[in-house]
Amino acid sequence: MTLAGRAAIRERPLAAFHRSLQERAQRKRVPVYAFVELTYGCNLRCVHCYNPTHKARGEMTTAQVRSILDGLHGEGTAFVAFTGGELFTRRDWPEVLAHAKRLGMQITVSTNATRIMREVAERLARVNPLHVKVSLYGATRETYERVTGVRGSFRRFLAGVTRLRRRGVRVLLTSVILRENAHEIDAMRSLCARMGLPFQYSADIHPRVDGDRSPLRHRIDEATAHRIWRDCVAAPALRRGAFPLDPSGAPPTAPEDAPAGPDPCGGTAPAGPFACQCGRSRIVVTPYGKANLCLSVYAPGYDLLAGSVAEGWKALVSYVDHTPATDAHECPACPVSRFCERTSGASFLEMGDVNACVPNHKALATLRQAWHRDAWDRPGRDPRGGGRQGKDPA
Ligand code: SF4
Numbered sequence: 001m002t003l004a005g006r007a008a009i010r011e012r013p014l015a016a017f018h019r020s021l022q023e024r025a026q027r028k029r030v031p032v033y034a035f036v037e038l039t040y041g042c043n044l045r046c047v048h049c050y051n052p053t054h055k056a057r058g059e060m061t062t063a064q065v066r067s068i069l070d071g072l073h074g075e076g077t078a079f080v081a082f083t084g085g086e087l088f089t090r091r092d093w094p095e096v097l098a099h100a101k102r103l104g105m106q107i108t109v110s111t112n113a114t115r116i117m118r119e120v121a122e123r124l125a126r127v128n129p130l131h132v133k134v135s136l137y138g139a140t141r142e143t144y145e146r147v148t149g150v151r152g153s154f155r156r157f158l159a160g161v162t163r164l165r166r167r168g169v170r171v172l173l174t175s176v177i178l179r180e181n182a183h184e185i186d187a188m189r190s191l192c193a194r195m196g197l198p199f200q201y202s203a204d205i206h207p208r209v210d211g212d213r214s215p216l217r218h219r220i221d222e223a224t225a226h227r228i229w230r231d232c233v234a235a236p237a238l239r240r241g242a243f244p245l246d247p248s249g250a251p252p253t254a255p256e257d258a259p260a261g262p263d264p265c266g267g268t269a270p271a272g273p274f275a276c277q278c279g280r281s282r283i284v285v286t287p288y289g290k291a292n293l294c295l296s297v298y299a300p301g302y303d304l305l306a307g308s309v310a311e312g313w314k315a316l317v318s319y320v321d322h323t324p325a326t327d328a329h330e331c332p333a334c335p336v337s338r339f340c341e342r343t344s345g346a347s348f349l350e351m352g353d354v355n356a357c358v359p360n361h362k363a364l365a366t367l368r369q370a371w372h373r374d375a376w377d378r379p380g381r382d383p384r385g386g387g388r389q390g391k392d393p394a
């Protein structure tokens, strides 16, 4: 029986299942989760995009993708997330997804939904992915299209999501929060609610993978990011008693109704520059057939088309195991580490060093810690950390 199978036979809530699977995969060094970037081609031109080209040139053929999926299957991959670019710009997507399905992999798909026509929705429904993750760039046409740079894209996005939902495909909307749309966060929450979908968001903006830092111009400032976390995540968690009192407990990072799933950047990895699942239970494949640690860490770039997935995975494991913590790695002694969501990818892309602290993350962690202290210094706090929770400060 596979690693995934053994964990799956126990009935557990989904989050606990993924946590358990991730821990076991990490111990045995099995790439149980794979991200396959099928193409960098995309029909949109989002201002913050980390995609270096938006054009599909020199990318893997169908046969090459199939062969890499076979190799991943051989190494124990059980969950594959197909992403882009915009993967529905690739004509062979039905064949690729069907192949993964035949191998017994659980599939998730990321898309901007603007190319989900009736036939695409029907074929996707037949594939029955675990979910289809759709990015939400604004609650109004004006704002959405200011981000995507393409007229008509908001209407096509709404139509695409509707087509998927009508066919029973599980859709998750992730609001991508930028300077251009932060004023619409409440409207985006309402839009999710009107569609009957849970609200979740991401304000994580990185430089492009080719080093271009222009996406950072669109990142919201730390005070705004903090306010959103406070209002959408922390204060509701505090009110319902779900904010950990134990200083070693991790504060919540997602809204209450955000669906459970694998936590690719978190988990319980050993301390060090890669305190995440890169090269432990997770592998990324680029549209050119290169194996990397994550979508942001463009290394080691092992060429799967010239070698094998088994060798590529070994290269990733070795990269993680032999990248030492240097003097730049301040995290173990950092007073705000509990509130920090740094990833090695952010350090790599923004600071050029997987060990380095990212100032944006530090500023945000400091604000979160101060807010939490304030919440607990208010009357009503139970200093023993018992049943009663603090009141959230305004
Ligand atoms: S939809 Fe995605 S890949 Fe396409 S431009 Fe926007 S962020 Fe980039």
Ligand code: SF4
Binding pocket: 330, 331, 332, 334, 335, 336, 337, 338, 340, 341, 342, 356, 357, 358, 361, 362, 363, 365
């Ligand atoms: S604030 Fe900097 S030093 Fe502290 S945990 Fe985050 S990345 Fe590490």
